């Protein structure tokens with residue numbers, strides 16, 4: 778793939794997300810931007826705990842394979858985010874229990890969180906008193922339609938940190954792998970807190 782640092786970074790984050798039980802039963806997919814038109818994404822249907830470079834796929838932002846095996850079934854969601862904002866450099870998708878249940882219980886298109894110090898893990902947030910909006914989308918198997926919805930909503934009002942697919946999971950993203958990982962950890966923590974609180 779000729780980008781050893783990037784490959785190692787992606788494999789390390791896959792491994793760590795799996796270790797935290799955020800990627801059960803082959804669920805979840807992770808990617809890093811390669812350039813303006815391409816990203817590197819996990820292959821479809823593989824256990825993300827033990828990936829090697831052969832399980833990573835170079836795709837263009839239309840989701841077409843440039844090099845590697847069959848890419849994630851949700852490649853177009855990653856592509857939609859990269860296409861929406863050139864500053865997005867990494868997208869990490871998880872299937873935690875909290876993100877699955879809380880998103881499923883959220884009416885409307887936004888989950889609001891307030892009162893948590895951890896909100897400051899999200900870029901630009903400076904106080905636990907600022908309500909944090911997390912964009913929510915209905916789950917669907919129609920990836921083209923979902924990608925279009927995400928692009929349209931992002932163009933109308935960019936969202937920071939992540940988005941939720943209802944009953945499905947979290948997509949965290951950022952302007953670097955480090956920021957996307959911080960957003961992922963922060964949001965997973967917040968979602969778990971909120972889920973326990975509401976129980």
Ligand SMILES: CSC[C@@H](O)[C@@H](O)C(=O)COP(=O)(O)O
Nearest residue numbers: 802803804805806821822849850
């Ligand atoms: C095993 S259920 C999860 C999948 O349907 C999907 O949502 C997912 O996140 C993983 O798909 P993948 O094609 O392996 O990237």
Ligand SMILES: [Zn+2]
Nearest residue numbers: 804805851946
């Ligand atoms: Zn998924």
